[in-house]
Amino acid sequence: MPGVSESSHAIVGVIEDDQRSRSALGRLLWAGGYEPVLFDSAETFIASPSDYAWLCLIVDVHLPGMSGLDLQGRLLSEGARVPIVMTTGDRADSVRERAEHAGCVAFLSKPVTPDTLFAVLESLRPSAHP
Secondary structure (H helix, E strand, O other), X not given: OOOOXXXXXXXXXXXXXXXXXXXXXXXXXXXXXXXXXXXXXXXXHHHOOOOOOEEEEEEEOOOOOOOHHHHHHHHXXXXXXXXXXXXXXXXXXXXXXXXXXXXXXXXXXXXXOHHHHHHHHHHHOHHHOO
């Protein structure tokens, strides 16, 4: 699996309101050699300690309260440079365009396949950029 041979786990934040999806993604990331930190909402993420060295955030577009797109905009306006991978079951081009215009590094339709997710995550590792 990607990342398993790494001596330190890359930290990946997961912001997903669906408990089953959040847990499944957390298990998948852990099995792939990543250290998942799970959040059930954008507000919970914002209220958390910000001392993590994130590899990236995996954010669901449709969250209750602040949406994933709104969170992306807030982080951008605050100068945060953490890469964001957006996920959604919404196939609307306008959603993809908004996320990409705001700078997400990947926009993945659900269900996200492990191979696709791991390829994106591996491309974000510092060792992938000489």
